[in-house]
Amino acid sequence: xxxxxxxxxxxxxxxxxxxxxxxxxxxxxxxxxxxxxxxxxxxxxxxxxxxxxxxxxxxxxxxxxxxxxxxxxxxxxxxxxxxxxxxxxxxxxxxxxxxxxxxxxxxxxxxxx
Amino acid sequence: xxxxxxxxxxxxxxxxxxxxxxxxxxxxxxxxxxxxxxxxxxxxxxxxxxxxxxxxxxxxxxxxxxxxxxxxxxxxxxxxxxxxxxxxxxxxxxxxxxxxxxxxxxxxxxxxx
Numbered sequence: 007x008x009x010x011x012x013x014x015x016x017x018x019x020x021x022x023x024x025x026x027x028x029x030x031x032x033x034x035x036x037x038x039x040x041x042x043x044x045x046x047x048x049x050x051x052x053x054x055x056x057x058x059x060x061x062x063x064x065x066x067x068x069x070x071x072x073x074x075x076x077x078x079x080x081x082x083x084x085x086x087x088x089x090x091x092x093x094x095x096x097x098x099x100x101x102x103x104x105x106x107x108x109x110x111x112x113x114x115x116x117x118x119x
Numbered sequence: 120x121x122x123x124x125x126x127x128x129x130x131x132x133x134x135x136x137x138x139x140x141x142x143x144x145x146x147x148x149x150x151x152x153x154x155x156x157x158x159x160x161x162x163x164x165x166x167x168x169x170x171x172x173x174x175x176x177x178x179x180x181x182x183x184x185x186x187x188x189x190x191x192x193x194x195x196x197x198x199x200x201x202x203x204x205x206x207x208x209x210x211x212x213x214x215x216x217x218x219x220x221x222x223x224x225x226x227x228x229x230x231x232x
Contacts, residue, residue, distance in 0.1 A: 040220075049121065049209065049223040050162065095162060106152055106175050107221065109162040 008033040010098050012110025019086050020118050027113045029096035030078040036098040039072060039079045040107070044093045053094075054081070057101070086117045122146065123212050123224035131230045137198040140227045142210030144191055149214060150174065151193040152221060153185055156207040168193055169215070200231045 009032040019025050031039075040055035056063045056070045056079065063070050067086075072079040083090055093114050097107040122145035132138055144151050153165040164177035168187035179185075182200075187193045197204060207228050211221040 042223075049225050051121075051223070052220060055220070106164045106167050106177065107162075108164065111161045 008036060008098055008108040010096060010108050010110040012096050012113055014113060015111065016114045016116070018116045018118060021086060021088060023086055025081075025083045025086050025090070025115055025117075027081045027094055027096070027115070028078060029080070029098075029110050030076075031098040031108075032077070033098070033100075034074075034077065035100055038099050038101045039070070040097050041068075041070060041081050042095045042097065042109075044095065044112075046092075050095060083115075086115075088117050088119050091115055091117045121222040121224065123148075123210060123222050125208075125210050125224035125227050127227060128225065129228045129230075131232065132200060133232055134200055134202060136200050136231075137196065138200065138229065140195040140197070140208050140210075140229075142193045142195070142212075142224055144193070144210075144212030145222055147214060148212035148222070149191065150212060151187055151191070152211040152213075153179075153193070153195050154209040154211065156209060156226075157203075158206070160206075162209065165195070197229070202231050205229055205231045 012029045037058035042050035043053045044050045067084045069082040093112045095112050096110040099107045124143045126141045150169045152167045154162045165179040167175040171187050185195045207226045209226045210224045213221045
């Protein structure tokens with residue numbers, strides 16, 4: 007099965023700095039990589055995703071990059087704000103496959119004002 | 120609000136008991152997923168249903184079972200409960216089983232005493 011490793015487990019940055027979270031996956035057949043944000047006590051919410059036919063995707067202050075050869079993908083948040091503080095989860099799956107999302111262990115991001 | 124509903128929000132019970140968690144997917148979504156999130160842990164995939172049929176199985180214990188009904192709502196049954204079963208249980212839904220975007224419900228917080 008798929009195994010997704012996520013680093014770092016905690017990340018503290020100053021407001022306005024950039025934050026980068028990295029994930030590696032094991033199954034080369036995986037072709038869909040979403041990122042979820044989970045605030046304390048709330049549901050995970052999809053913030054951005056990328057498919058394997060694309061190397062980078064951007065949405066305002068958030069970007070995701072994918073390196074299929076190395077089997078890793080990263081979340082980049084620029085100009086961080088206190089409301090970015092949350093736990094971020096990466097995940098991997100096979101579109102149309104019989105395998106649901108495999109999540110990483112999460113990164114707790116703390117943005118210091 | 121993702122459109123996915125879960126009841127109850129909170130559940131407190133004793134070891135050895137049995138509980139049922141309920142999930143209603145977003146209107147039009149045919150696939151339902153169940154996840155378990157223990158304290159400070161990631162999201163563990165339990166089971167997936169599509170249009171009433173089991174589609175994929177993850178790390179679901181034999182004491183746990185689920186089903187999806189003709190109206191597409193789903194129930195997760197947890198029996199012979201142990202202290203370690205205390206967790207947040209999330210339901211997510213998507214249009215089709217292979218659809219990548221999953222929408223999460225608010226979760227049911229289970230506390231086993």
